Amino acid sequence: MGHYDRSQILPSSLFFPKNCSPLSATQVSSKGFGQSRVLGYLFANSTIHQVPCIVAMQEDNTKLRIPHVLTVAGSDSGAGAGIQADLKACAARGVYCSTVITAVTAQNTIGVQGVNMVPEDFVAEQLKSVLSDMNVDIVKTGMLPSIGIVKVLHHCLKQFPVRALVVDPVMVSTSGDVLAGPSILAGFREDLFPMADIVTPNLKEASALLGGVQLETVDDMRSAAKSIHDMGPRNVLVKGGDLASSLDAVDIFFDGDNFYELRSPRVRTRNTHGTGCTLASCIAAELAKGSLMLSAVKVAKRYVGSALDYSKDIAIGNGLQGPFDHLLKLKSNVHNSCRPQVFDPSDLFLYAVTDSGMNKKWGRSITDAVKAAIEGGATIVQLREKEAETRDFLESAKACVEICRAYGVPLLINDRIDIALACDADGVHVGQSDTPASIARTLLGPEKIIGVSCKTPEQAHQAWVDGADYIGCGGVYSTNTKANNITVGLEGLKAVCLSSKLPVVAIGGIGVSNARAVMEIGVAALKGVAVVSAFFDRESVLNETRKLHALLKETTSSVK
Ligand SMILES: Nc1ncnc2c1ncn2[C@@H]1O[C@H](COP(=O)(O)OP(=O)(O)OP(=O)(O)O)[C@@H](O)[C@H]1O
Ligand SMILES: Cc1ncc(CO)c(N)n1
Ligand SMILES: [Mg+2]
Structure with missing residues (x-):
């Protein structure tokens, strides 16, 4: 609504700077807010629009207020653009x-088959x-x-001013x-642009706004x-997604003073339906x-670029222009489709743990x-590469993920949550001195999948x-694999298994000579054995894997 300027939304926008105690701020009123008692509301007026920015504080100083975008747009039945893109983009950006909703459209990846406008007075009522x-x-x-809907919007924005207006x-x-x-x-020209903080036309729209001039460079x-x-408008972003040259x-x-040329590599994909809506929402x-405006535009462009890149190969619909995946989640489902997502405790049956020294x-x-x-029959694999350089480890981990996915065997990473995230492994295994399982x-x-090494019933309970999802006991x-490791013995294993609500895999010095004795403790929670040296x-x-599997x-x- 003109002159969007972060510094006018005091103090420091919606968030308190570290050196400013929220409790020292003006306490205007004390009201209930949901279930928690709110200590006060802080009113900070934007000097130009006199828009109150309200921050509610709870007794523990946590802020209840979350950033809120209202989109005034059409519904896209194919859900790649319009209202649906806006919801997903905002959700992705937190x-x-x-x-x-201003109109309901029937559209898909081929085109727009129909448009049904929402009556003006009902747009007004929603607003x-x-x-x-x-x-x-x-x-x-x-x-x-x-034009009637534009007038209604203009009127409502005068009546209920907001901090900024983004017009796509x-x-x-x-x-x-x-x-x-x-x-x-x-x-657009008479009502919306003068109150807009940014306007984001694509090439065709920019051309239409300027009476049909050709835009080619x-x-x-x-x-x-x-x-x-x-x-x-305060700022203009002319989008070149469709600039063929x-x-x-x-x-x-x-921004009225300076031009900024924002470039990113063009992603080669058909899945670009809704990039404009997404960019503006972001x-x-x-x-x-x-x-600030320029930072917001840069982040938005990067976000659209990453989402397009991530979604470049997904296939939805038969038309020329497909939707993309705002939440960056769909592709991993495709990868995992040969294997259910949920953890199956029977996967612990024969658990192979690699060791860089032995390799x-x-x-x-x-x-x-x-x-x-x-190939020998391992049903789950853990990469335990204590000495590997991070970069090398990540490369190997990515290759192992591919192998394991092809066989439908879960792959876990020992300790390194960063590596597990970066290679999209199925989970991690952590020890008592690693990152706590709750944080993992x-x-x-x-x-x-998260596994935790436990020696005692107390540790098993904490896990x-x-x-x-499971515990490793040993x-x-x-x-020789672990220095100074306390041995719990079959008795210790049994005690943990009897108390554990989670499935257990036994580990430590297990091979063909003693695996039978381990499994014969006969406690239901024990699902299998984990092996390092006897394989690697x-x-x-x-x-070796074949032998132990058999x-x-x-x-x-025979135990059953
Ligand atoms: N293939 C691509 N690779 C990378 N970025 C792209 C690609 N296509 C579009 N973009 C970016 O996406 C944003 C939206 O631009 P575009 O010109 O496609 O808008 P639009 O035509 O309004 O979108 P739509 O009508 O499909 O919603 C811009 O930042 C543009 O640079
Ligand atoms: C509803 C709707 N809004 C915007 C666009 C522009 O992509 C679209 N295709 N559909
Ligand atoms: Mg486009």
């Missing part, structure tokens, strides 16, 4: 998004509902299908379908940005968090070791509380 109640920070507009002047979809006719141009985009700036995706940002989201000694690569173990769970999310027998400190990993099969059928 901002709340409310929605005022009033949200703006009068929900502490909107930023309004972002997309498809505004009639949607007119023509990339498929070439008209989403708002030329009559809308007057509404980056220089043309600069002149267009300047001419559109003359129509009143450029290998890069070039956008021109103009700009709005960053502004809602308190970013070096026998002149094997990690990948060869892993492949041989799986927060970092890895709800689906990844359960922390959200682990050393059952003494081993041997000439043939494949043969023995375990025999043992478990």
Whole structure:
């Protein structure tokens, strides 16, 4: 709403600077807020718009207020653009998004098959509902299908001012379908642009706004940005996603004084439907968090670029322009489709744990070791590479992920949550002195597998509380793999298994000579054995794994 300037939203936007105690701020009122007692509200007026920015504080000083974008746009049934893109973009950027729907479209990856406008007075009713109640920070507009709807929006924004207005002047979809006719141009120019903090036309829209001039080069985009700036918005971003002559995706940002040429490599993909809506929503989201305009635009462009790159090969629909994946989640489902996502305790049956020292000694690569173990019958693999350089480890881990996925065997990383995240492993195994399982769970999310090494029932209980999926218990027998490792013996193993709510895999000095004795303790929680030396400190990993696999099969059928 003109002059968006972070410094006007005191103090330091929505967030308290480290050196400013929230409790020392003006305490205006004390009211209940949800379940928690709020100590006060802090009102800070934007000097130009007199928009109160309200920060609610709880007794423990945590802030309840979250950044909020309202999108005023059309629904896309294919969900790649419009309201649906805006919701996903805001969710991905960690901002709340409310929605005022201006039109319902029937569209897919082929084009727009139909448009049904929402009556003006009902757009007004939605706007009033949200703006009068929900502490909107930023309004972002997309498809505004009639001049009447533009007028309604203009009126509501005067009545309920917000911190900033982002206008994506949607007119023509990339498929070439008209989403708002030329009559809308007057509404943009007269009502919305003068109050807009940024306007983000694509090439066709910029051309339409300027009476149909041809825009074919980056220089043309600069002149267009300047001419559109003359129509009143604080900032203009002319988007060059559709600039055929450029290998890069070039956008021109103009703030009235300076031009900024924002370039990123053009992602080769058909999945670009909704890039414009997403970019504008992401700009709005960053502004809602308190970013300056140019930073918001840069972050938004990077976000769109990464999402396109991530989604370049996904296949949804048969048309020329597919949607992309705002939340960067779909691809991992494709990779995992040969294997259910949930952890299956029977995977602990024959657990192979690699050791870099042993691989070096026998002149094997990690990948060869892993492949041989799986071919011999290992049902889960853990990479335990204590000495490897991070960069090398990551490369090997990525290769092992591919191998394990192909065989449908889960791959875990010992200790290194960073490596597990970077190679998209199935999970981690942590020891008592590594990152606590509860933190590993927060970092890895709800689906990844987490195992914890435990020697006692107390540790096993804690692993359960922390959200682990299984525990490794040992050393059952003494081993050279771990220095100064206390041996728990079969008795210790049994005690842990009897108390554990989680499935258990036994580890430590286990091989063909003693695996039967381990499994014969006969406690239901014990699902299998984990092996390091008896596989990897041997000439043939494949043969040793096969032998133990056969023995375990025999043992478990006789134990039952
Ligand atoms: N293939 C691509 N690779 C990288 N960035 C791209 C690509 N296509 C578009 N972009 C970027 O996406 C943003 C949106 O630009 P674009 O010109 O496609 O908007 P639009 O035509 O309004 O989008 P749509 O109508 O599909 O929602 C810009 O920052 C642009 O540079
Ligand atoms: C509803 C809607 N808004 C915007 C666009 C522009 O991509 C679209 N295709 N559909
Ligand atoms: Mg486009």
